[in-house]
Amino acid sequence: MISRRRVLQSIALAATAFSAPAWALDDHVTVITSYPQEVVARFEEAFERLHPGTKMEVLWHMPEDALPYLLDPTHHDVDAYWSPAPRNFAILRDRGLLQPITLDRTSLPMAIGKQPISDPTGLFLAFEVAGFGLTVNPDYLKSHRLPEPRNWADLADPIYAGHVNFPIPSEAHFAHSLLEIILQAHGWTDGWALLSAIAGNSQLVSAGAFVSDEVGRGERGIGASIDFFAASAKANGAPIKFVYPPENGYSPAHVAVIKTAPHPEAAQAFAAFVLSEEGQEILFHPDIRKLPVRPAAYTHAPADYFNPFTAAGKTSFAYDPGLVQARRKLDEALFDQMGPNRLEAFKAMWAAIHAAQVSAGGKEPDALRRARALAVACPVTPKQAADPAYLKTFDERVGNPSAKQAAAAEEARWSSTFDRNYAEATALARSVTGQP
Amino acid sequence: MQSPPRLTAANAGAMWLRFASLALALALCARHADAADVHALSGGDFTVQAPSRYNLSLPGTDLPPELRTVFFAGRTLFRQSWVVAPSPQSKVAGLGPIYNRVACVSCHLDNGRGGPPTGPDDAMHSMLVQLSVPGTAPHGEPKPHPGYGAQFNEHGIPGVPGNGRAAIAWEEFSETLPDGETVPMRRLRLSFPELNYGPLGADTMTSARVAPQILGLGLLEAVPEETILATAEAEKRIGIKGRPNHVWDGVGGRTVVGRFGLKANAASLKEEITGSFTFDLGLTTPMFPNKNCTPVQTACRAAPIAGHPEMSQERLDAVLVYYLALGVPARRNLEDPSVRRGERLFSIAGCSSCHTPTLKTGSHSVLGQLAGQEIHPYTDLLIHDMGDALTDGRPDFEAGPRDWRTTPLWGVGLAGVLNEHANYLHDGRARTLTEAILWHGGDADNSRRAFIDLPKGDRDAVLAFLKSL
Numbered sequence: 001m002i003s004r005r006r007v008l009q010s011i012a013l014a015a016t017a018f019s020a021p022a023w024a025l026d027d028h029v030t031v032i033t034s035y036p037q038e039v040v041a042r043f044e045e046a047f048e049r050l051h052p053g054t055k056m057e058v059l060w061h062m063p064e065d066a067l068p069y070l071l072d073p074t075h076h077d078v079d080a081y082w083s084p085a086p087r088n089f090a091i092l093r094d095r096g097l098l099q100p101i102t103l104d105r106t107s108l109p110m111a112i113g114k115q116p117i118s119d120p121t122g123l124f125l126a127f128e129v130a131g132f133g134l135t136v137n138p139d140y141l142k143s144h145r146l147p148e149p150r151n152w153a154d155l156a157d158p159i160y161a162g163h164v165n166f167p168i169p170s171e172a173h174f175a176h177s178l179l180e181i182i183l184q185a186h187g188w189t190d191g192w193a194l195l196s197a198i199a200g201n202s203q204l205v206s207a208g209a210f211v212s213d214e215v216g217r218g219e220r221g222i223g224a225s226i227d228f229f230a231a232s233a234k235a236n237g238a239p240i241k242f243v244y245p246p247e248n249g250y251s252p253a254h255v256a257v258i259k260t261a262p263h264p265e266a267a268q269a270f271a272a273f274v275l276s277e278e279g280q281e282i283l284f285h286p287d288i289r290k291l292p293v294r295p296a297a298y299t300h301a302p303a304d305y306f307n308p309f310t311a312a313g314k315t316s317f318a319y320d321p322g323l324v325q326a327r328r329k330l331d332e333a334l335f336d337q338m339g340p341n342r343l344e345a346f347k348a349m350w351a352a353i354h355a356a357q358v359s360a361g362g363k364e365p366d367a368l369r370r371a372r373a374l375a376v377a378c379p380v381t382p383k384q385a386a387d388p389a390y391l392k393t394f395d396e397r398v399g400n401p402s403a404k405q406a407a408a409a410e411e412a413r414w415s416s417t418f419d420r421n422y423a424e425a426t427a428l429a430r431s432v433t434g435q436p
Numbered sequence: 437m438q439s440p441p442r443l444t445a446a447n448a449g450a451m452w453l454r455f456a457s458l459a460l461a462l463a464l465c466a467r468h469a470d471a472a473d474v475h476a477l478s479g480g481d482f483t484v485q486a487p488s489r490y491n492l493s494l495p496g497t498d499l500p501p502e503l504r505t506v507f508f509a510g511r512t513l514f515r516q517s518w519v520v521a522p523s524p525q526s527k528v529a530g531l532g533p534i535y536n537r538v539a540c541v542s543c544h545l546d547n548g549r550g551g552p553p554t555g556p557d558d559a560m561h562s563m564l565v566q567l568s569v570p571g572t573a574p575h576g577e578p579k580p581h582p583g584y585g586a587q588f589n590e591h592g593i594p595g596v597p598g599n600g601r602a603a604i605a606w607e608e609f610s611e612t613l614p615d616g617e618t619v620p621m622r623r624l625r626l627s628f629p630e631l632n633y634g635p636l637g638a639d640t641m642t643s644a645r646v647a648p649q650i651l652g653l654g655l656l657e658a659v660p661e662e663t664i665l666a667t668a669e670a671e672k673r674i675g676i677k678g679r680p681n682h683v684w685d686g687v688g689g690r691t692v693v694g695r696f697g698l699k700a701n702a703a704s705l706k707e708e709i710t711g712s713f714t715f716d717l718g719l720t721t722p723m724f725p726n727k728n729c730t731p732v733q734t735a736c737r738a739a740p741i742a743g744h745p746e747m748s749q750e751r752l753d754a755v756l757v758y759y760l761a762l763g764v765p766a767r768r769n770l771e772d773p774s775v776r777r778g779e780r781l782f783s784i785a786g787c788s789s790c791h792t793p794t795l796k797t798g799s800h801s802v803l804g805q806l807a808g809q810e811i812h813p814y815t816d817l818l819i820h821d822m823g824d825a826l827t828d829g830r831p832d833f834e835a836g837p838r839d840w841r842t843t844p845l846w847g848v849g850l851a852g853v854l855n856e857h858a859n860y861l862h863d864g865r866a867r868t869l870t871e872a873i874l875w876h877g878g879d880a881d882n883s884r885r886a887f888i889d890l891p892k893g894d895r896d897a898v899l900a901f902l903k904s905l
Contacts (some may be wrong), residue, residue, distance in 0.1 A: 037517060037539045038546075045561055052557035057591070060517040060538050065525050077594050210508065216490065236546075237488025286489065287546065 113312025193376035200350030249319030479764030480809030487765030496763020510758030530746030548854030550647030575684035654760030678818030778901025823877020
């Protein structure tokens, strides 16, 4: 018969498998990250408490700055990379600059539903994921007699015109992922049509945090956003809620140990710590509110905390993060040309279309149908969007003169198409209402 | 190391005299019974109802659209992590070469106060050590250490050694109050296990300080200098020795009454913010166009600079607007009889002689809405001798080693809410409000004694009042 003492010892041993042991490591570990201080400070404090004598030195770099730094062969001072920058990790892996993370990955899934989140070879592992959805101010919706939206397509409903904030992908770093969820869920052509209609209802904003602020203050009723801005604002007292549409994707952040880490033991300990139960539960902090990748952590989650593993089981939508990376620069450029770069004309067109819809009283006269078709027409075909050479043009436009020229030529073509279409759509819509 | 002032049999005789005085004060101060209601709007129009971490980082009042944009730009800069130059992210480059932390918010998380390390192996996450040597600099300010500068910044960018490492150890002890309650206390021991630029020297003065909270600062800046001086005169008449600290205003180029900083050593928020970007983060500014490196810090002096300056006046002004427009939490639990009784006792014990409940603001050149507000910060903005137990051994302009500015108490009740910790006094030594009160000496000694002489229930009422702020 197994004694109670043996059982308790086994439990204690199993518990330590998920947290790094508190023995003395190197005197410091240097980590490159783009996490804000609200995140870094808490992990720094907890890691140093667990490993007294090992200081966590942080080099803060945004992803576009971190990659050149890590690729520079003269930089030998970095131990670990810890950041929401999937493309960077893939490049570092492909260039042979990472070493395997040695922790036991048994309880760390490599995917959420059908979406892979970690590198299958273990050279970089997901540390947390962020989802996307709708920040909503219930009081605002109530006072404006608006129903609560439940999915992306709801945002295109004319009843929400003027009540929505939507992020500009070229300025809000997370927004290209949000765009791709809509494009992948609805297909390229229908997806861009939906995006145009949503943007036509929206104030276009440049930073995700402003979305939750403005919705929280009641200046708008709905904001399309990455989840943690809103979740954190809500946890800290903002009068908002966050709705996760059924079609969703998760933007992972990763941790990796650099191949030439001068303090490899400390680097491995750092990776193990952020992925341990203790480390993962720090993500529940009101100032952080990201989604752990260790399912067991959710047993200690605050009430009503979103669980992506549970949610993934309820949908057949499979978000392709590879496509997100591949189409990012195209998406950003196209969205800019569609809306922000001709905002006055874009807004006037959608205002005219909405007025025409009201005037038509539920019918769709031919002029209105044609106006809508022109408004949402995308100058990039699905074939082009799937062509690696076409995508590369936008990917390499910075630093490659011929790509820069080709991208500029395409943008000029789009620009001309949008200008022509918007003018005609506006005229057609106004013909329905009798406006000049 | 100094101990808090002690209650002994030798001074027990005076206790009876103090009770008699308190009884008289009770009669005279009975009119304060209803004062609590008028104090509900702690910040006037800048009062934040149902305060939370969320709304205490928003404008405290409605701002015109153009100022609101500047406010949020300032908030973004306050939360921004800075990078090492050269960097493609040139707008946020210039960290160091020797620095304290990478962002303002590192020390001022959620605009709350910082906390000290738990022990010698714990890093100074939201604390710093100011340094000086005997004598004064050209305008009367403390003279920086010739090798380490005005502040012991531990971190350096790659290739530049930081100053070294400072360590805090705690010596625990306890105080027993007259009614038998035991209060855990601790005193701080500061050491420097690593020094990268030579010995500090025996005459170097050090002052370990936690980051203060960021709230209501615009309102405090709008209090007229005449009000501060008049308060000092009024206090003199009742035997309280609060003094203004006349300091050099680097922005205006003249001597003024200081009001910011733990020793009221900073003339204005503009100067305070500029100094923080330079001395904490290492960025060059229009006021401080050179990198914060001493002559012996040669790698620091050779490090690249991101711009001239790295932090423009326009961006500093945005951070200023952020600071100015932040609100103040409304009073809570005003209907609780304990809170009301506690406020009366706070006054009777003489605490409100220095922690002045009410001030009125005058005009402000940047944010006009700060004008004409009746505010309840519970500070006189004066420096007071707080006794040997709280000395840091380091003068600052006219403030001596034992002198400290009366800490504004608005927001003190949220210390454990805005942050995960509640640490009080300049070095965060006090973990409870009772502990903080027990360290009061000098000008505040009578009030401290009055507090500890109260029955437990009355002391709890005072604490309930403080927690309502």
